[in-house]
Amino acid sequence: MGKNSERTKMSDTVVPNDKIRVRMAPSPTGFLHIGGARTALFNWLFAKHHNGQFILRIDDTDVARSTDESMHEIYTALKWLGLEWDEGGDKGGPYAPYLQSERKTIYEKYVTQLLESGNAYYCYCSTEELEAIRKEARSNKSTRSYDGRCRHLSSEATEQYMSEGRKPTVRIKMPDKPIRVDDIILGSRNIDPATLEDEVIVRSNGMPNYNLTSIIDDAEMQITHVIRGTEHLNNTPKQIAIANVLGLNLPQFAHIPLVLDDSGRKLSKRHHGDLVAVNRYREQGYLPEAMLNFVARLGWSYDDKQEIFSVAELIEKFDLDRVGKSGSVFDIKKLEWLNAHYINELDVSARTDAVMSFWEQEGLVDSSTKRDWLEKIVEAVGERLTTFQDIIPQTRYFFTDDFEYESKAVKKWWGGSDEKKEKTCEILTNLGQVLQEVAEFDIETVESAIWKYTDENDIKRVAAMQAMRIALTGTSFGPSLFDIVVLLGRDEVLKRIQRAMAYLSHK
RNA sequence: GCCGCUAUCGUCUAGGGGUUAGGACGGAUGGUUCUCAGCCAUCAAACCGGGGUUCGAAUCCCCGUAGCGGUACCA
The missing domain is CATH 1.10.8 (Helicase, Ruva Protein; domain 3)
Structure with missing residues (x-):
């Protein structure tokens, strides 16, 4: 498979007897958007394809931004897409709880371990101080924005800070050896430790942070593969460093390229609003199959012939070795095409x-x-x-005659001049007459009667039909007019023709 | 600024030392029909740039450039 052979090999290193376990770990700070849906789909497909498990973990350590409402919106979106999870969320499972906000004691255990082994330390720097440090680092062209100054705080200094009532954060001590990051999609690289800074792993309010909780839970929950967006690429070495110090098992990583807007920027709730919300597409009458098919092809391909994939085919054919490295633009036109396709099926x-x-x-x-x-x-x-x-x-228009005549259509088919309008009135009158007299009001009878009239009187079919179409529907396009006529029924049709003629003669 | 990732038609992508660089969406044109949609046919449309390596580079290597991501007590 050419360029991807290395990746294939890597994903094959999974011991076949090891059940694959992947997770989707959204933070409940808004709706699920297209990018999130794709992350969920890739995880879900990978699990299904390999007969593994798909876990839904809620990364809600940011108390200020997480909401219950958002969490339920994410559930709804995922369920609508049919991406059911085997464990987690509202479902529970052997590694419960699956809400990080309920797992504090687990993290505390690890934090204590980190503190006691000297791999983490308290940092008393205030937000303002941190900002000044960052500014300074930036002007010095430093490769990191925190210098680790609280690593070696004297006990006097510590006491001083405590007496000031400062609440410390906990920072992880980053190693001074390079960290190797293996990625199934992106390949391997070594990260220079000089670019890694001592991350905050516990906030001053006692809540642990993403880089700590994520890697701990991945290990605790026996996650074998972490499939997530490349916005997390820079977090990976940090998480690996933490796992190493803690002696945790590492999952394999697969960073999937971002979904972009038409100007090439990452799709986000912040910049794109609910234009990218999955639930919105549901409300607008999109089919989950279309959505899934569409989103699957963003960054993943099977060969050079197939665009339409049923969910079953996706499961059968999906694997990480055919996921590309570059971002893909969300093209609504293609989604629309797919949706029309699935509707028509x-x-x-x-x-x-x-x-x-x-x-x-x-x-x-x-x-x-x-x-x-x-x-x-x-x-x-x-x-x-x-x-x-x-x-x-x-x-x-099938349900109500309360519609306007489209001006463009009127101009084109009913006529801009009085003369043309008169002609239209005449045609309409005759058409009404024909329909009045027709014995059976079914498609065949109506059709042949109308054709008989147009052909015998040397009237263009289009002209007659369009004139009547506007009278009946207000527009110049739509289904076969004979269908419309029969569906509307004789009385309604005659009524609308009357109304049109009244309109024409008054204008 | 610093760190990282990426680079084939407008978009999604196939291909991966020798091809007329293939398909799909979208676009254009023609055909079919009472209109529109659909369907059918046809067309336009791409290997970021520069250096190497090589008989031969879109493909391998290097250097640029550009875009994007990260750079939070968000995830």
Whole structure:
């Protein structure tokens, strides 16, 4: 497999009897966005493909920003996508609890160990002091922004700080030997210890930090592979250093490239708002299959022929060795194409089910609306839906005649001049007459009657049809007009033709 | 500033010393039809730059450049 052979080898180093365990570890500080969904998907696919386990851990050590609401939104999004987890979240499991905020005593044990072995120390620097240190380091072109000055605090200094009431943080002492980082996707490298600084591992409020909790939990929860975004790449050596000192087993790492916006920046809640929220796509009438298929192809490919992958195929074919190294732009056009594809694979009944809530939301249908009729509407709409919410603009006129005539359409097909309008009125009148007299109001009869009229009177089919289409729907495009006519019914059609003629003669 | 990662059509990507550099989305054109969508056909569109290595480089190496990520008592 060419360039990826090295990676393949690395992922194959997993002992086959070892059950693969991966995790998704979101921080509940907002909704799940496209990038997070992809991280979840890659983890989930990797687990499913290798018959392993997918764990959902909630990294909520940031008390100030974490919310319960966010956590539940993440659950909803993940469940909608069908990325069910084997352990964790609201589900529990053998390594419970899975909320880091509930695992404090576990971390405390390790922190004590670190402190006692001299691998961590208290740091009394204030935020302001830290900032000054950083500024200084920057102007000195230093490779780190904290100089480790509290490593060797005298007991007098410590007492002094304590008497001032300062609450210390705990910092990890970084090693002075290079750290080797092996990454399944990115390969191996050695990190110069001069670039590693003594990270804060416990906040002054007593809450431990990500770099500590993450690697501890990965070990405690027997995680074999950490698959996460490359924004964590620089955290990895720090976490490895901590694990080494603690004697923890290391997972294998696989950093997946970022999902970017169309100007090449990382997708984030902060900059892109809920434009990138997974739940929003659900609300807009996207199908989870489309979303999954789309997101899977961001950074992963199978070969040069296949774009459409069912979930089962994804599970069968996905592996880390075909994940690329460079970021990928989120292209909504492609998502739309995929969504249309998956919608069109649904039968009429399933499509009707899917579309129902949108109609209901708009107050267009209620329990008395006939299912049979609705299905026929969906059938008439055919392959015109990109998302389910498209059903509203495309079918509103079936339920109400309270619509405006589109001015562009009016101008083009009803006529800009009085003369043309008169002609249109004449056609409409005759069409109304034809429809009035037609014996059976079904598609075949209506169609042949109309064609008979146009052809015998030397009227262009398009002109007649478009004139009537606007009268019936207000727009110049949509399903087959015969479908519309029959679905609307004779009375409604005649009524709308009357209304159109009134409009034409008054203007 | 410092550290790191990355680099094939506009976008997602295949390929990986010798290819007409392939596919898909999007775009354009034509066909089909009562319109639109769809479908079918066709077209335009790419190896970041410079040096090496080599008979031959988009592919390997080096150096640039650019973009991005990180640089928090966020994750």
